[in-house]
Amino acid sequence: MTNDIYGIEKWGKDFFKILSNGNLGLLNPLKIKSKPVDLTKIVKKLNQKLSPPYIIRVSNYLEFMINEINEKFYKSINTIGYKNKFNSVYPIKVNQQSQVIKKVVKYSKKFNSGLEVGSKAELLIALSQKLTKNALIICNGTKDEEFIKLSLLSNKIDMKTILVIESLKELNLIIKISKSLDIKPLLGIRIKLTNLISGKWSQSSGDRSAFGLPVDKVTEALTDLKKNNLLDCLILQHSHLGSQVPDIIEIRKYTQEACRFFIEISNYGAPLKYIDLGGGLGVDYTGENKSKFHSINYSLEEYCSNIVETLKLEFDKAKIKHPIIITESGRATVAPSSILVFNILDTTIFDVKSCPVLNKKDHIYLSYMIQILSYISIDRIQECFNDLNYYRDELRILFRNGQINLLDISKIEKTYLYVLNRIKTFVEEKKLNANPIASKLNNLADIYHGNFSLFQSLPDMWAIDQLHPIAPIQKLNHKPNKHVILNDITCDSDGMISKFVLNDGIKHTLPIHALKKNEEYYLGVFFVGAYQETLGDLHNLFGDTNISTVKLEENGKFKIVHEQIGDKISQVLNYVEYSSDDILKTFSEKTRKFHNKKSISSKEKNQLLKNFKASIDGYTYFEN
Numbered sequence: 001m002t003n004d005i006y007g008i009e010k011w012g013k014d015f016f017k018i019l020s021n022g023n024l025g026l027l028n029p030l031k032i033k034s035k036p037v038d039l040t041k042i043v044k045k046l047n048q049k050l051s052p053p054y055i056i057r058v059s060n061y062l063e064f065m066i067n068e069i070n071e072k073f074y075k076s077i078n079t080i081g082y083k084n085k086f087n088s089v090y091p092i093k094v095n096q097q098s099q100v101i102k103k104v105v106k107y108s109k110k111f112n113s114g115l116e117v118g119s120k121a122e123l124l125i126a127l128s129q130k131l132t133k134n135a136l137i138i139c140n141g142t143k144d145e146e147f148i149k150l151s152l153l154s155n156k157i158d159m160k161t162i163l164v165i166e167s168l169k170e171l172n173l174i175i176k177i178s179k180s181l182d183i184k185p186l187l188g189i190r191i192k193l194t195n196l197i198s199g200k201w202s203q204s205s206g207d208r209s210a211f212g213l214p215v216d217k218v219t220e221a222l223t224d225l226k227k228n229n230l231l232d233c234l235i236l237q238h239s240h241l242g243s244q245v246p247d248i249i250e251i252r253k254y255t256q257e258a259c260r261f262f263i264e265i266s267n268y269g270a271p272l273k274y275i276d277l278g279g280g281l282g283v284d285y286t287g288e289n290k291s292k293f294h295s296i297n298y299s300l301e302e303y304c305s306n307i308v309e310t311l312k313l314e315f316d317k318a319k320i321k322h323p324i325i326i327t328e329s330g331r332a333t334v335a336p337s338s339i340l341v342f343n344i345l346d347t348t349i350f351d352v353k354s355c356p357v358l359n360k361k362d363h364i365y366l367s368y369m370i371q372i373l374s375y376i377s378i379d380r381i382q383e384c385f386n387d388l389n390y391y392r393d394e395l396r397i398l399f400r401n402g403q404i405n406l407l408d409i410s411k412i413e414k415t416y417l418y419v420l421n422r423i424k425t426f427v428e429e430k431k432l433n434a435n436p437i438a439s440k441l442n443n444l445a446d447i448y449h450g451n452f453s454l455f456q457s458l459p460d461m462w463a464i465d466q467l468h469p470i471a472p473i474q475k476l477n478h479k480p481n482k483h484v485i486l487n488d489i490t491c492d493s494d495g496m497i498s499k500f501v502l503n504d505g506i507k508h509t510l511p512i513h514a515l516k517k518n519e520e521y522y523l524g525v526f527f528v529g530a531y532q533e534t535l536g537d538l539h540n541l542f543g544d545t546n547i548s549t550v551k552l553e554e555n556g557k558f559k560i561v562h563e564q565i566g567d568k569i570s571q572v573l574n575y576v577e578y579s580s581d582d583i584l585k586t587f588s589e590k591t592r593k594f595h596n597k598k599s600i601s602s603k604e605k606n607q608l609l610k611n612f613k614a615s616i617d618g619y620t621y622f623e624n
């Protein structure tokens with residue numbers, strides 16, 4: 001068994017384990033004693049009917065996270081002596097896929113959890129779910145007349161739909177519509193807190209954040225509500241700190257500020273019953289347990305107890321009845337439950353097996369390049385690199401000027417790669433990671449080409465430099481002998497991954513195994529359940545991947561509980577306004593014309609049309 005070089009047991013401690021056969025095992029956190037499921041077996045099973053890439057959703061992980069968040073809050077409430085309940089509310093925007101929402105609703109029923117919506121479409125999803133009687137639907141975001149009417153009328157069918165006031169203009173509209181319908185609204189008010197958070201989403205917090213009412217507008221809103229006899233409808237205070245909050249101190253400070261508003265608004269006369277602290281609970285993508293963008297310096301227990309303790313202290317001080325605590329954790333709830341699995345299609349190896357042999361006609365610089373091999377040493381490593389590049393570049397000039405031929409330059413480039421790789425091996429063996437040469441050499445890593453689209457499946461890695469742990473799902477008991485960067489299947493130079501979470505920190509290359517002929521080699525990208533599916537785009541028209549929901553069972557067994565076929569080419573064409581019938585018709589006519597001119601035989605024509613039709617119905621990714 002090799003070391004856990006990918007840090008799997010650090011970032012994936014509740015969920016993943018390296019099996020004795022070297023494959024990646026999926027642990028069942030709901031039944032810790034049960035035998036892990038071999039992920040390669042799931043992939044093998046899916047391959048019988050489908051093709052990679054796959055999103056594999058592990059339903060046990062979703063259930064586990066929902067249980068954990070609720071149970072840890074309840075534990076803190078009991079230990080700290082807080083005198084009210086906790087209600088989790090799932091923000092639909094984080095992963096709206098119907099299978100996910102169905103499962104969230106199912107697993108969170110026993111906790112009476114609700115849903116948070118930020119648009120009309122999300123409101124429709126929420127209203128159509130079988131929520132428990134007291135579960136809340138919390139409406140954030142900009143609301144038009146239709147949105148407000150729908151929410152108000154839904155209260156008539158016993159739904160607890162709360163309209164969260166985002167602006168004074170919106171409040172006026174709510175007042176007008178509720179009067180015209182003669183329905184008293186259930187209202188929340190979104191407060192803009194002044195505490196700034198660190199991390200990637202700091203712009204969601206503080207004075208300059210886009211959402212919620214600043215303090216002067218809060219007082220105006222309260223006056224408007226009182227004037228219109230609606231102050232008694234204000235039952236919830238909302239605030240949201242931003243996503244992936246890295247530092248627990250920031251969560252404490254923010255909770256304290258939220259309490260101050262809650263106390264003041266209650267003292268003004270509003271019957272506030274719920275304090276909603278929004279999202280922000282982070283995921284430790286690197287397993288470092290540090291206050292950094294991709295990590296967090298707190299555990300779930302700490303998060304819950306810090307919030308509950310702060311609330312109790314502040315409300316007791318102000319002699320205010322403890323309200324029901326709400327959090328809207330999206331990322332932490334769904335991120336662990338999805339894994340992207342893709343196969344490697346090809347490799348670009350910047351290496352040659354042996355050093356080209358010199359002959360008399362070769363340029364003198366070529367012999368100098370080969371001589372570098374004799375002085376590779378710690379003291380002269382930079383010199384070796386400089387010399388190698390100098391000679392190669394001078395020889396390239398000769399080629400451009402027509403002074404050496406194609407065979408000469410080919411031999412020179414091969415020699416360059418051979419010597420460069422000996423320098424690379426030396427740097428790795430001597431662990432000269434801190435040497436500036438190491439990062440230069442990283443830029444010359446081999447490339448593995450994966451069957452996935454960064455833009456469709458991992459958009460945050462492209463757009464905001466988000467890190468997701470990546471590891472092979474097989475051969476984890478073999479020492480990797482290559483260091484590579486990953487390239488996706490799109491024709492975009494941005495479709496590269498060159499930052500990796502490893503056991504000893506964030507590195508610019510991924511240690512990986514050399515590929516054997518005809519061997520399928522899979523990589524997993526972990527914690528992709530939050531935001532990625534929703535934010536993904538159709539760059540190069542690579543669509544949704546095949547998705548499989550898997551339930552881990554006893555004794556290393558599993559059940560595929562749902563399969564969703566990825567986008568067909570006809571579907572992605574449709575998104576960009578092509579009708580597959582129309583393009584097939586145009587193409588058939590064109591083919592017929594050439595058949596009439598006898599440029600193509602009947603057999604070839606039929607074959608061409610058959611292939612065209614099959615592609616229209618096919619998967620957008622590389623298929624074997």
Ligand SMILES: Cc1ncc(COP(=O)(O)O)c(C=O)c1O
Pocket residue numbers: 091094116140240242243244278279280281328329330331332530
């Ligand atoms: C209002 C609101 N609630 C909840 C969330 C979810 O946050 P997180 O995924 O960090 O839990 C968001 C997302 O930014 C949000 O805007």
